[in-house]
Amino acid sequence: MKYRVLIDANDEKGLVHKVSSVFFNYDLNILSNSEFVDKESNKFFMRSVVDGDVDKNELSNAIAEVLPKNSSVKVIEPKKKNIIIMATKELHALGDILVRHEAGELEANILGVVSNYDALEPFVSKFNIPYITVSHEGLERAEHETKIIEAINSFEDVDYIVLAKYMRILTPRFVEAFEDKIINIHHSFLPAFIGANPYKQAYDRGVKIIGATAHFVNNNLDEGPIIAQDTIHVNHAHSWRDMQKNGRDVEKVVLSRALKLALEDRIFIYANRTVIF
Amino acid sequence: MKYRVLIDANDEKGLVHKVSSVFFNYDLNILSNSEFVDKESNKFFMRSVVDGDVDKNELSNAIAEVLPKNSSVKVIEPKKKNIIIMATKELHALGDILVRHEAGELEANILGVVSNYDALEPFVSKFNIPYITVSHEGLERAEHETKIIEAINSFEDVDYIVLAKYMRILTPRFVEAFEDKIINIHHSFLPAFIGANPYKQAYDRGVKIIGATAHFVNNNLDEGPIIAQDTIHVNHAHSWRDMQKNGRDVEKVVLSRALKLALEDRIFIYANRTVIF
Amino acid sequence: MKYRVLIDANDEKGLVHKVSSVFFNYDLNILSNSEFVDKESNKFFMRSVVDGDVDKNELSNAIAEVLPKNSSVKVIEPKKKNIIIMATKELHALGDILVRHEAGELEANILGVVSNYDALEPFVSKFNIPYITVSHEGLERAEHETKIIEAINSFEDVDYIVLAKYMRILTPRFVEAFEDKIINIHHSFLPAFIGANPYKQAYDRGVKIIGATAHFVNNNLDEGPIIAQDTIHVNHAHSWRDMQKNGRDVEKVVLSRALKLALEDRIFIYANRTVIF
Amino acid sequence: MKYRVLIDANDEKGLVHKVSSVFFNYDLNILSNSEFVDKESNKFFMRSVVDGDVDKNELSNAIAEVLPKNSSVKVIEPKKKNIIIMATKELHALGDILVRHEAGELEANILGVVSNYDALEPFVSKFNIPYITVSHEGLERAEHETKIIEAINSFEDVDYIVLAKYMRILTPRFVEAFEDKIINIHHSFLPAFIGANPYKQAYDRGVKIIGATAHFVNNNLDEGPIIAQDTIHVNHAHSWRDMQKNGRDVEKVVLSRALKLALEDRIFIYANRTVIF
Incomplete structure (x- = not known):
C-alpha cells in the first residue's frame, strides 16, 4: 500500500528521527521525503510517500504518538x-x-x-x-x-x-x-x-x-x-x-x-x- | 554621419511617407526603423537610425516641417x-x-x-x-x-x-x-x-x-x-x-x-x- | 478594407519611402508597420497593416512597381x-x-x-x-x-x-x-x-x-x-x-x-x- | 558547531532513520535536511545542516557506521x-x-x-x-x-x-x-x-x-x-x-x-x- 503522510507540527529536536523510526518499525519504504522548518514560527512540515503493508489508521496513530501535542497528521491513500x-x-x-x-x-x-x-x-x-x-x-x-x-x-x-x-x-x-x-x-x-x-x-x-x-x-x-x-x-x-x-x-x-x-x-x-x- | 532620429507627434495619415521622403531627399540610408501608433491617444512615435551626409540641424528642421504642429523631433549624434x-x-x-x-x-x-x-x-x-x-x-x-x-x-x-x-x-x-x-x-x-x-x-x-x-x-x-x-x-x-x-x-x-x-x-x-x- | 501587406525584397535606399508613397497615394491608413533589414544578406522585409478603399490586386501591382526586380509582394485580406x-x-x-x-x-x-x-x-x-x-x-x-x-x-x-x-x-x-x-x-x-x-x-x-x-x-x-x-x-x-x-x-x-x-x-x-x- | 553533512550511498530501507538517529544521539539540531533517491540506480543522497556540540571526525565515523559499505560521508565545517x-x-x-x-x-x-x-x-x-x-x-x-x-x-x-x-x-x-x-x-x-x-x-x-x-x-x-x-x-x-x-x-x-x-x-x-x- 502506498500512502502520502503529511505532518504539520511545532518544531522540536528529533522529529525526523522519531517519524522515520515509525516508518522503519513498520518496515515501510520511503519513496520520497521532504521537510521544512520555518525557524521564525518554529513550525515543522513533512511530506513522505511511503510504501508497505500497514493499516492507514494504525500508521496515523503511531505517528501522532511521537509528535508534540496539537500536531496534525494526515495519512492519505492516493486516489482521485x-x-x-x-x-x-x-x-x-x-x-x-x-x-x-x-x-x-x-x-x-x-x-x-x-x-x-x-x-x-x-x-x-x-x-x-x-x-x-x-x-x-x-x-x-x-x-x-x-x-x-x-x-x-x-x-x-x-x-x-x-x-x-x-x-x-x-x-x-x-x-x-x-x-x-x-x-x-x-x-x-x-x-x-x-x-x-x-x-x-x-x-x-x-x-x-x-x-x-x-x-x-x-x-x-x-x-x-x-x-x-x-x-x-x-x-x-x-x-x-x-x-x-x-x-x-x-x-x-x-x-x-x-x-x-x-x-x-x-x-x-x-x-x-x-x-x- | 550616423544619427538617431526620434519623433513624437500627433498621428495623421502619411507620417511615415513624409518622414521617409525627407530621408530619401537627403539620400540617407535607413539602418533601422521602428514606428508605433497609440490608437487610443492618436500619438505617433518613430525612431530611425540613418546614415548619410547631412547637417544635424538641417535634418531636424526638414523633418519638423513635414510634421504636425507641436510635434517633437530629436536628431541625436550617438556619443557617450x-x-x-x-x-x-x-x-x-x-x-x-x-x-x-x-x-x-x-x-x-x-x-x-x-x-x-x-x-x-x-x-x-x-x-x-x-x-x-x-x-x-x-x-x-x-x-x-x-x-x-x-x-x-x-x-x-x-x-x-x-x-x-x-x-x-x-x-x-x-x-x-x-x-x-x-x-x-x-x-x-x-x-x-x-x-x-x-x-x-x-x-x-x-x-x-x-x-x-x-x-x-x-x-x-x-x-x-x-x-x-x-x-x-x-x-x-x-x-x-x-x-x-x-x-x-x-x-x-x-x-x-x-x-x-x-x-x-x-x-x-x-x-x-x-x-x- | 483592411489588408496585410508583406514585402520581401533585396534592400536598396528608399524602399520605405517608395512603399509608403504608394500607401499615401491610395489614401491608405497605416495601422501598423514593421521593417527589418538583414545587412549580411542585404534583404529587406516589411509587414504593414493598412486600411482604405483600394482593390487588392491594384495595390499589389502598384507596390511591385516601386520594388526591385525579383521582390515578393503579398497583399492579404485577413480571413480564416x-x-x-x-x-x-x-x-x-x-x-x-x-x-x-x-x-x-x-x-x-x-x-x-x-x-x-x-x-x-x-x-x-x-x-x-x-x-x-x-x-x-x-x-x-x-x-x-x-x-x-x-x-x-x-x-x-x-x-x-x-x-x-x-x-x-x-x-x-x-x-x-x-x-x-x-x-x-x-x-x-x-x-x-x-x-x-x-x-x-x-x-x-x-x-x-x-x-x-x-x-x-x-x-x-x-x-x-x-x-x-x-x-x-x-x-x-x-x-x-x-x-x-x-x-x-x-x-x-x-x-x-x-x-x-x-x-x-x-x-x-x-x-x-x-x-x- | 555547525556542520554540513553530505551522504552518498546505495539506497536501502531505513537510511533516513539511521542517519537521523545518529543526529539524535549526539543531540544535534537539524537546521535543514534534503534527501533524494534515484530509483533507477538505487542511489541515496542526503544533505543535512546540523548544529551542536560534537567532534567532526567522530560524527563522520558514527554516520559511516550506520551506512552500507562503499558509502561516502562528508562532514564539512562551513568556511571560505x-x-x-x-x-x-x-x-x-x-x-x-x-x-x-x-x-x-x-x-x-x-x-x-x-x-x-x-x-x-x-x-x-x-x-x-x-x-x-x-x-x-x-x-x-x-x-x-x-x-x-x-x-x-x-x-x-x-x-x-x-x-x-x-x-x-x-x-x-x-x-x-x-x-x-x-x-x-x-x-x-x-x-x-x-x-x-x-x-x-x-x-x-x-x-x-x-x-x-x-x-x-x-x-x-x-x-x-x-x-x-x-x-x-x-x-x-x-x-x-x-x-x-x-x-x-x-x-x-x-x-x-x-x-x-x-x-x-x-x-x-x-x-x-x-x-x-
Missing part, C-alpha cells in the same frame, strides 16, 4: 479527488482542465461545472459533465450564493472547488463553508492590481510584465494563500485587450499547475502562506 | 552620455554598472558617484571615479537634498542620474530639477509592494515570484514610467533575506538593461508609460 | 485559414488547439484531423471535426504516406498542416508537396536532442532546462526554420517521464503560439530562418 | 573555500565574481587569476588579487598547459578552479589533475552548439532562444555534469554579435549561481549528472 469547477463566460481555463482530465493528467473526477451563465454549457456537455447554470439576474448576492451553494451541495464528497475565471465576488459565508477547498485563478500578479479588470490597470500603469496567481480563497477574494504564480513580458504595443489575450495562456497554466499540486496533496496552508513539496 | 550614479550601501547594482563600463558595454562616461554613506568609496575609488559622500546625519531632508543637488551640479552636462539602490526618498523639488533624467531600480515588481522593505512585504504575502522594476522618477518615488521589469521564482524555503539576496541578481540586470536603453535613446516617455524601440 | 492537424496518440497539443478554436482565439477553420491511430477520435469527434485514421500497420513508409497525402487532399484549400505531436518521420516527397505549410512541434530545445525520445536524451545528459521548438518542416524533420521556442527548469528529481509530463505544457503553448503567428501572416521564411513581426 | 579564476579576454564573468566577492556574497577567497593574456590584469589588480599571465604564444598545447598547472600550483589548497570564459581547450591531463574541481561556463544551452562560436552557430540555426550552461569539466570540454542553465529570448533582429552581447548577462549569472552552489557544498556529482540541494 472530486472537484467542481466554477466559471463564468471564458473558456480557456476551464477548457484546459477538461482537456487535461481527458488526457488522464489529473487525479480527479470532475463532478460538474457551475456557472452564472449558460455560455459554456455547449462546450462542457461535449465531455458528459453536468453543467448547472445559476443565473444571478434579478437576485441579491446572498440569494444567488445560496443557490450556488445548493448547486454545489447537489454533488457529494467535494474535495476542491476550482474557480476557473468565475467572475463574481464570493461572500465570507461561501468561503467559510468551503475552507481551504477553493482554488482561484486571479488574472494578475498578486498583490498588484487587486480588484476589477487588472489588465486595464496593468496597461494604465505601463507595466512590462503581466502575470497570474493561483491561490486559495479563504477570506477576501484576492488575499488567500498563494499556490503558484507566473509572468510573461509585454510591451508598449500591447493594448489591454492584447494583454488579456496573452494573459490567458499564463492563467490556464498557473491554475492547472496549482490544481495538480492540490490533487497530489503537496500543499500545506499556514499563516496565509503555502508550503509546497 | 554623462551619468551620475547615486547609491547608499549596497554594492551589487553600482558594481554591475562599473564593470559594464569597464568592459566597454555602456555608451557612458561615469562622472561620479554620490552617496549618503562612505561605505562604497573604497570600491568606487578603484575605478578612479569621483565619490562624494553627502551624509544625511543631523540634517533635515530639505537641507540634505540641497547638498545632494550641489554635489550633482558640481558635475557638468549630466544626462542621467542613476539611482542604484539609493535608499532615500526624493522630494518633488529634486525630481522636477531633473525631469526625465532619473532612473531608479525598485526592488519589487511594481506596483506590488510599494514602499519600504518590499522583500519583507513579499515574504509576508507568501508570493511565489519576486521581481524588480526600473523606472523614471518623475513624481512619487515608485510611480514613474516603467522601463524594464523582470521576475524570478521563489518558494516557501526562502526567508525574506534569501529573497533579498536572490532579488539582487534581478535588480542589477534590470537596472543595467534600462540604463542601456536610455543611453541608446530608445525610450519615449508618454502618459506615465514608455514606448521602447 | 484552413488547417489540418496531424497527431498520433497524445492529446495535449491537439486539445489545446481545439479549445482555442472553440474559444474563437484562432483565425482558422479546422478542416480535419489525420492520425495514424484512432486513439484521439473520441475526443475530436466531440467537436464535430472529421477524423481520418490512416494506420501505418503493415504498410511501407511510402505506401502509408501516399495514403496520408490522399487523406489531406480530400480536403480543399489547405493553408497549413499542423503536426501536433505526429510521431512519424515524413519523407522529402511529403515535405515538398506542402512547402512552407507544415508546422511541427519538436519536444526539445532544438538543435539539442534531435531525433527519438529527446526527454530521455535530456535526462541522460543531466540538463537543468528542457524546451520545445515549433518550426516549419521543409526538409529533414528537425531542421526547418524555427518559429518559436520556450524552456522550463527541471532538476535532478525529475525522471525523464516527469520531464515529458512537464514538457507537454511547453509544447502545447509553443505550438499554439507558432500557429497564431502563421495564421496572422506574421512570418517570413528566409535562409532557413524566420523573420517574425 | 579557495578559488582560482581562469579567464582569457572577456571581463563580464570574471568581473561579476569579483564584485560579488567584494560585496561579501561568496564564501570564497580568490587566490588569483590565471590567464593566457594580460588584458584583464589592470582590472584584476584593482582588487589586489594576484594575476598571472601565461601566454600560449609560441608554445605547444602541452607546454602551455604545464605552465598553467605550475601557475595554479603556486597557490595552496585550491578548492575550485573557475573557468570564467577561459577560451582554451583543456587536455585530459589537466582535467584529471583537478577532478570535480573545475567549473566552466559554456556560452550556449548545452548540448546544443558544442564547440567554437556557439552564438554564430545559434544565429545560423535561427534559434529564438539562447542560453548558457555552467558545468564541471571532467572530461571533454563541453560534456561534464551540468550544474546550472538559463536561457533568454532572441529574435531575427539580433545579429550573432547581439546574441553574444545579450548572452553575456546570462553567462555571468549562471556561472555565479553555479559557483555559489559549489561553495555551499550543495552539489553531488553522479553518473555525469548533478544532484543539487
Whole structure:
C-alpha cells in the first residue's frame, strides 16, 4: 500500500528521527521525503510517500504518538479527488482542465461545472459533465450564493472547488463553508492590481510584465494563500485587450499547475502562506 | 554621419511617407526603423537610425516641417552620455554598472558617484571615479537634498542620474530639477509592494515570484514610467533575506538593461508609460 | 478594407519611402508597420497593416512597381485559414488547439484531423471535426504516406498542416508537396536532442532546462526554420517521464503560439530562418 | 558547531532513520535536511545542516557506521573555500565574481587569476588579487598547459578552479589533475552548439532562444555534469554579435549561481549528472 503522510507540527529536536523510526518499525519504504522548518514560527512540515503493508489508521496513530501535542497528521491513500469547477463566460481555463482530465493528467473526477451563465454549457456537455447554470439576474448576492451553494451541495464528497475565471465576488459565508477547498485563478500578479479588470490597470500603469496567481480563497477574494504564480513580458504595443489575450495562456497554466499540486496533496496552508513539496 | 532620429507627434495619415521622403531627399540610408501608433491617444512615435551626409540641424528642421504642429523631433549624434550614479550601501547594482563600463558595454562616461554613506568609496575609488559622500546625519531632508543637488551640479552636462539602490526618498523639488533624467531600480515588481522593505512585504504575502522594476522618477518615488521589469521564482524555503539576496541578481540586470536603453535613446516617455524601440 | 501587406525584397535606399508613397497615394491608413533589414544578406522585409478603399490586386501591382526586380509582394485580406492537424496518440497539443478554436482565439477553420491511430477520435469527434485514421500497420513508409497525402487532399484549400505531436518521420516527397505549410512541434530545445525520445536524451545528459521548438518542416524533420521556442527548469528529481509530463505544457503553448503567428501572416521564411513581426 | 553533512550511498530501507538517529544521539539540531533517491540506480543522497556540540571526525565515523559499505560521508565545517579564476579576454564573468566577492556574497577567497593574456590584469589588480599571465604564444598545447598547472600550483589548497570564459581547450591531463574541481561556463544551452562560436552557430540555426550552461569539466570540454542553465529570448533582429552581447548577462549569472552552489557544498556529482540541494 502506498500512502502520502503529511505532518504539520511545532518544531522540536528529533522529529525526523522519531517519524522515520515509525516508518522503519513498520518496515515501510520511503519513496520520497521532504521537510521544512520555518525557524521564525518554529513550525515543522513533512511530506513522505511511503510504501508497505500497514493499516492507514494504525500508521496515523503511531505517528501522532511521537509528535508534540496539537500536531496534525494526515495519512492519505492516493486516489482521485472530486472537484467542481466554477466559471463564468471564458473558456480557456476551464477548457484546459477538461482537456487535461481527458488526457488522464489529473487525479480527479470532475463532478460538474457551475456557472452564472449558460455560455459554456455547449462546450462542457461535449465531455458528459453536468453543467448547472445559476443565473444571478434579478437576485441579491446572498440569494444567488445560496443557490450556488445548493448547486454545489447537489454533488457529494467535494474535495476542491476550482474557480476557473468565475467572475463574481464570493461572500465570507461561501468561503467559510468551503475552507481551504477553493482554488482561484486571479488574472494578475498578486498583490498588484487587486480588484476589477487588472489588465486595464496593468496597461494604465505601463507595466512590462503581466502575470497570474493561483491561490486559495479563504477570506477576501484576492488575499488567500498563494499556490503558484507566473509572468510573461509585454510591451508598449500591447493594448489591454492584447494583454488579456496573452494573459490567458499564463492563467490556464498557473491554475492547472496549482490544481495538480492540490490533487497530489503537496500543499500545506499556514499563516496565509503555502508550503509546497 | 550616423544619427538617431526620434519623433513624437500627433498621428495623421502619411507620417511615415513624409518622414521617409525627407530621408530619401537627403539620400540617407535607413539602418533601422521602428514606428508605433497609440490608437487610443492618436500619438505617433518613430525612431530611425540613418546614415548619410547631412547637417544635424538641417535634418531636424526638414523633418519638423513635414510634421504636425507641436510635434517633437530629436536628431541625436550617438556619443557617450554623462551619468551620475547615486547609491547608499549596497554594492551589487553600482558594481554591475562599473564593470559594464569597464568592459566597454555602456555608451557612458561615469562622472561620479554620490552617496549618503562612505561605505562604497573604497570600491568606487578603484575605478578612479569621483565619490562624494553627502551624509544625511543631523540634517533635515530639505537641507540634505540641497547638498545632494550641489554635489550633482558640481558635475557638468549630466544626462542621467542613476539611482542604484539609493535608499532615500526624493522630494518633488529634486525630481522636477531633473525631469526625465532619473532612473531608479525598485526592488519589487511594481506596483506590488510599494514602499519600504518590499522583500519583507513579499515574504509576508507568501508570493511565489519576486521581481524588480526600473523606472523614471518623475513624481512619487515608485510611480514613474516603467522601463524594464523582470521576475524570478521563489518558494516557501526562502526567508525574506534569501529573497533579498536572490532579488539582487534581478535588480542589477534590470537596472543595467534600462540604463542601456536610455543611453541608446530608445525610450519615449508618454502618459506615465514608455514606448521602447 | 483592411489588408496585410508583406514585402520581401533585396534592400536598396528608399524602399520605405517608395512603399509608403504608394500607401499615401491610395489614401491608405497605416495601422501598423514593421521593417527589418538583414545587412549580411542585404534583404529587406516589411509587414504593414493598412486600411482604405483600394482593390487588392491594384495595390499589389502598384507596390511591385516601386520594388526591385525579383521582390515578393503579398497583399492579404485577413480571413480564416484552413488547417489540418496531424497527431498520433497524445492529446495535449491537439486539445489545446481545439479549445482555442472553440474559444474563437484562432483565425482558422479546422478542416480535419489525420492520425495514424484512432486513439484521439473520441475526443475530436466531440467537436464535430472529421477524423481520418490512416494506420501505418503493415504498410511501407511510402505506401502509408501516399495514403496520408490522399487523406489531406480530400480536403480543399489547405493553408497549413499542423503536426501536433505526429510521431512519424515524413519523407522529402511529403515535405515538398506542402512547402512552407507544415508546422511541427519538436519536444526539445532544438538543435539539442534531435531525433527519438529527446526527454530521455535530456535526462541522460543531466540538463537543468528542457524546451520545445515549433518550426516549419521543409526538409529533414528537425531542421526547418524555427518559429518559436520556450524552456522550463527541471532538476535532478525529475525522471525523464516527469520531464515529458512537464514538457507537454511547453509544447502545447509553443505550438499554439507558432500557429497564431502563421495564421496572422506574421512570418517570413528566409535562409532557413524566420523573420517574425 | 555547525556542520554540513553530505551522504552518498546505495539506497536501502531505513537510511533516513539511521542517519537521523545518529543526529539524535549526539543531540544535534537539524537546521535543514534534503534527501533524494534515484530509483533507477538505487542511489541515496542526503544533505543535512546540523548544529551542536560534537567532534567532526567522530560524527563522520558514527554516520559511516550506520551506512552500507562503499558509502561516502562528508562532514564539512562551513568556511571560505579557495578559488582560482581562469579567464582569457572577456571581463563580464570574471568581473561579476569579483564584485560579488567584494560585496561579501561568496564564501570564497580568490587566490588569483590565471590567464593566457594580460588584458584583464589592470582590472584584476584593482582588487589586489594576484594575476598571472601565461601566454600560449609560441608554445605547444602541452607546454602551455604545464605552465598553467605550475601557475595554479603556486597557490595552496585550491578548492575550485573557475573557468570564467577561459577560451582554451583543456587536455585530459589537466582535467584529471583537478577532478570535480573545475567549473566552466559554456556560452550556449548545452548540448546544443558544442564547440567554437556557439552564438554564430545559434544565429545560423535561427534559434529564438539562447542560453548558457555552467558545468564541471571532467572530461571533454563541453560534456561534464551540468550544474546550472538559463536561457533568454532572441529574435531575427539580433545579429550573432547581439546574441553574444545579450548572452553575456546570462553567462555571468549562471556561472555565479553555479559557483555559489559549489561553495555551499550543495552539489553531488553522479553518473555525469548533478544532484543539487
